[in-house]
Amino acid sequence: MNNDILKVLYSKEEIEEACQRLGKEISKTYAGKTPVVVGVLKGAIFFMTDIVRAVDAYVQIDFIDVSSYHGATESSGTVELMQDINTDIKGRDVLIVEDIVDTGRTLKFLQDTFADRGANSIKVCTLLDKPAGREVHAESDFIGFKVPNEFVVGYGLDYDEKYRNLPYIGVLKPEIYTNK
Numbered sequence: 001m002n003n004d005i006l007k008v009l010y011s012k013e014e015i016e017e018a019c020q021r022l023g024k025e026i027s028k029t030y031a032g033k034t035p036v037v038v039g040v041l042k043g044a045i046f047f048m049t050d051i052v053r054a055v056d057a058y059v060q061i062d063f064i065d066v067s068s069y070h071g072a073t074e075s076s077g078t079v080e081l082m083q084d085i086n087t088d089i090k091g092r093d094v095l096i097v098e099d100i101v102d103t104g105r106t107l108k109f110l111q112d113t114f115a116d117r118g119a120n121s122i123k124v125c126t127l128l129d130k131p132a133g134r135e136v137h138a139e140s141d142f143i144g145f146k147v148p149n150e151f152v153v154g155y156g157l158d159y160d161e162k163y164r165n166l167p168y169i170g171v172l173k174p175e176i177y178t179n180k
């Protein structure tokens, strides 16, 4: 699996440091509040578990499963809701935890959905932001790293449902997806 990686962008240690930094920012923002932290499956699985443990504030956690890439390197353009949260978020402070914001479609879908349900506030923490990929307006409040316009995998991020279990984030060799 490691042989399929062209270069490592962020090591396990750099990701851990980013989680600690973001955890401190989030703790300050939500001091005295109890936000509902919503992890976006499947990509944000590891980031979500690391980030909530770096936060020193009361939080409730929940998960939503949405999908639009279906194993490919380009968005299908349609965000499908696979599994919803269980929490009633009306009047609540919601923190969305994403692995990556690329075209912005997934994040915009989630922000619109939670706004329609009457959330009191909606903020976004993403490990990776890829501004060059943006097709719809969607901004994050807490950002780990700004990434170049390359397809990245690892630490939850997949290509064809693989590579999520890499402990670091890297760029896949182009022949892996062009030879398919």
Ligand SMILES: O=P(O)(O)OC[C@H]1O[C@H](OP(=O)(O)OP(=O)(O)O)[C@H](O)[C@@H]1O
Pocket: 040, 041, 042, 043, 044, 066, 067, 068, 069, 070, 071, 075, 098, 099, 100, 101, 102, 103, 104, 105, 106, 107, 158
């Ligand atoms: O800004 P966008 O272009 O919408 O891309 C970002 C979204 O795409 C990926 O999810 P994907 O649909 O691949 O589902 P997955 O998390 O289960 O891999 C990623 O985990 C983000 O949720």
Ligand code: HPA
Pocket: 069, 100, 102, 103, 150, 151, 152, 153, 157, 158, 159
């Ligand atoms: O660069 C990416 N890698 C993996 N999944 C993704 N979903 C959106 N962008 C990406």
Ligand SMILES: [Mg+2]
Pocket: 043, 069, 070, 071, 157, 158
């Ligand atoms: Mg994916």
